[in-house]
Each structure stands twice: as C-alpha cells, then as structure tokens.
Amino acid sequence: MDEDATLDPADQGRVIHQDGMDVLRFERTLAADLRAVWDAVTTLEGTGAWAFPLDFEPRAGGTVTSDLGEYGTMRGDVLAWDELQLLEYAWDAPEGRWHVVIMLDAEGESTALTFDHLGPDPHHPDYAAGWHWHLDRLAQYLAGTMPAQVPQDAHFEELQRLYSGGEG
Structure with a gap:
C-alpha cells in the first residue's frame, strides 16, 4: 500500500460487543473470488505473504x-474449519491467548471478509493497528503485488497513531 494513501474509515477495525464479550472486528470487501481469498488465509504460501506463515x-x-524464526514455533488449535466460509483458530503467547475468526462470503467476483480478534485485549491499539496492516497487505497480495517482507513500515506506524488516538 502506498504510505501516502488516505486511510479509508470503512477499513478501520472497531470493537463490538457480541455474545457477551468485546471483539475487534474488521470488515473488508476484497477484489478476489472466494477460492483465492480462502487460499490466501489458509495456505502456508498465502499466509506467509501477507502475515506470517501458518x-x-x-x-x-x-x-x-x-515457524517464527528466532521467536520459536507457534502451535495452536483449529477451532472451526468450514471450507470457503469459516476459519477459527487460537494459540497461546506470553501476552495471552490469541483467538481469531475469519468469515468469508462470496459477493459476485468479490469476497466479503469479516475478521474478528477475540483475544488478547480487543481494545489494545497495537493489535488493531497490526491486524489492519496485515489485512491491507492481504488485499495487496490478492491484487497481485507481493507485500514487502518487513516487520513494519511507515503505513504500520501511521495505523499505530490512528488507533492510539494520535494524528494519522
């Protein structure tokens, strides 16, 4: 993503209250068919391109x-797997139990993606900035551009300012 691009408010995550708990939710419409998005969020090659290889x-x-390199190996549980529709998984880390849900729905030649971060702390601005950044990279990957393999960049820093309430 061009680091000078304007942030679309529709792409921003928001905390909602659902089923008795707070959830950080992102909703995106991705310009790719359902199979391409599913493969991007469930394959080693796909996840490695826009986030970390799962x-x-x-x-x-x-x-x-x-394999997180110098940080060791992350191991977690697949909680739900409904081909082309739903992926839910969780893993334990020093900061708490990470738990995400990805829901997909075909919309013609596009795909609606709902990404929920249930834990740790859905209110934490760094988690919101991080997932926002990764989802922007997912859209970039699906558009045919390989995101730079960097741990963060100027766009990520802009997102950190946005979610922490600073200037964007």
Missing part, C-alpha cells in the same frame, strides 16, 4: 503451527 491441519480439532 500451516493448518484443515479440520476443526486440528493444529495450526508457524
């Missing part, structure tokens, strides 16, 4: 792992 055992009750 290896899923494709079933509820399966495992998810990621």
Whole structure:
C-alpha cells in the first residue's frame, strides 16, 4: 500500500460487543473470488505473504503451527474449519491467548471478509493497528503485488497513531 494513501474509515477495525464479550472486528470487501481469498488465509504460501506463515491441519480439532524464526514455533488449535466460509483458530503467547475468526462470503467476483480478534485485549491499539496492516497487505497480495517482507513500515506506524488516538 502506498504510505501516502488516505486511510479509508470503512477499513478501520472497531470493537463490538457480541455474545457477551468485546471483539475487534474488521470488515473488508476484497477484489478476489472466494477460492483465492480462502487460499490466501489458509495456505502456508498465502499466509506467509501477507502475515506470517501458518500451516493448518484443515479440520476443526486440528493444529495450526508457524515457524517464527528466532521467536520459536507457534502451535495452536483449529477451532472451526468450514471450507470457503469459516476459519477459527487460537494459540497461546506470553501476552495471552490469541483467538481469531475469519468469515468469508462470496459477493459476485468479490469476497466479503469479516475478521474478528477475540483475544488478547480487543481494545489494545497495537493489535488493531497490526491486524489492519496485515489485512491491507492481504488485499495487496490478492491484487497481485507481493507485500514487502518487513516487520513494519511507515503505513504500520501511521495505523499505530490512528488507533492510539494520535494524528494519522
């Protein structure tokens, strides 16, 4: 994404109250078909391009792992797997249990993506900035551009300012 691009308020995450808990939610319409988006969020190659490489055992009750290099290996649980529609997984980290849900719905030649971050702390501005940045990179990847393999950039810093209430 062009670091001088204007941030679209529709792309911003917001905390909602759902089923008795707070959830950080992002809703995006991605210019790619359902299969391309599903592959981008469930394959080692896809997740490695826009976030971090995740290896899923494709079933509820399966495992998810990621080689995080110097940070070790992340291992978690696939909580839900409904091909082309729903992926839910969680893993434990020093800051708490990470838990995300990705829901997809075909909209013609586009795909509606709902991304929910249930934990840790859905109110934390760094988590909102991080997921926003990763989802922008997902859109970039689906548009055919390989995102730079960097831990952060000027766009991420802009998002941190936005979500922490500073100037964007």
